[in-house]
Amino acid sequence: MKNSTLMLAVALVAPMFVAVAQAAAPSDAEIAAIVVAANQVDIDAGKLAESKASNADVKAFAHRMVTDHGDVNKQAVELVTKLKVTPKDNPTSESLKGGGEKNIANLKKLSGAEFDKAYIDHEVVYHEQVLDAVDKTLIPNAKNEELKALLIKVRPAFVAHTEHAKQVKASLGK
Numbered sequence: 001m002k003n004s005t006l007m008l009a010v011a012l013v014a015p016m017f018v019a020v021a022q023a024a025a026p027s028d029a030e031i032a033a034i035v036v037a038a039n040q041v042d043i044d045a046g047k048l049a050e051s052k053a054s055n056a057d058v059k060a061f062a063h064r065m066v067t068d069h070g071d072v073n074k075q076a077v078e079l080v081t082k083l084k085v086t087p088k089d090n091p092t093s094e095s096l097k098g099g100g101e102k103n104i105a106n107l108k109k110l111s112g113a114e115f116d117k118a119y120i121d122h123e124v125v126y127h128e129q130v131l132d133a134v135d136k137t138l139i140p141n142a143k144n145e146e147l148k149a150l151l152i153k154v155r156p157a158f159v160a161h162t163e164h165a166k167q168v169k170a171s172l173g174k
Contacts, residue, residue: 025141026090032080032147033087034096034138038130039069039076041100042123048107049119057168058116061123065161072154079150092133113172120169127162134158 026034042065049062080087087093103122110118134155142148 026092026137027088028083028142028144028147029085029088030090030093031138031142031151032076032085033089033093034133035076035151036073036087037093037096037100038133039073041096041103042069042126043073044100045103045107045119045122048104049115052107052111053116053119054112055116055168055172057171058120061120061164061168064164065123068157068161072157075150075154079146083144083146085144085147117169117172120165120172123165124162124169127158127165131155131158131162 046062046065046069050059050066053059053062107115107119107122134151139148139151139155142151
C-alpha cells in the first residue's frame with residue numbers, strides 16, 4: 001500500500017512538469033501563468049487537507065501551504081499587474097491545473113491516515129518537481145528582472161516546504 005500511494009503521487013505530478021522540460025523556453029507571460037497555476041494547485045490541496053486531514057502535523061502543514069502559496073500568488077499577481085503582463089496559459093500551466101484536479105479527486109476518496117499519507121506523499125514529490133522547474137526552467141528563462149527576482153526570492157520557501165513535507169512524511173511512518 002505504501003508504494004502504491006507514492007506511485008500514485010508521482011503519476012499525478014510527473015506529467016505536470018514534463019511540458020516544461022519539452023517545451024521551448026517559456027515567455028514571461030507563460031512563466032507567470034505557470035507560477036499562478038502551481039501555487040493555486042497547492043492552495044486547493046492545502047484547503048482540502050486543512051478540513052480533511054486527521055493528523056495535526058498534516059493539518060498544520062496544509063495551513064502553511066495555503067498561507068505561503070497564497071502570499072506568493074498575491075505577489076505574482078501584483079507584479080504582472082504592475083508590468084502589464086497578462087499570464088498566458090500554456091501546456092505546462094494547463095498540465096498543472098489538470099494534475100491538481102486529479103490529485104484533489106483522488107484525495108477526496110480517502111480519509112484518515114490514508115488521506116494524510118497520500119496528501120503528504122504528493123506534497124513531497126510536487127515540491128521537488130516545482131523546485132526543479134524553478135531552477136532549470138523558470139528562473140533561467142525569465143527575461144524581466146523583477147519576475148526573475150520574485151522567483152529567486154520565493155525559491156527558499158519551496159526548499160523549506162519540501163523539507164517540511166519530508167519531515168511530516170517521516171513522522172507519519174512512525
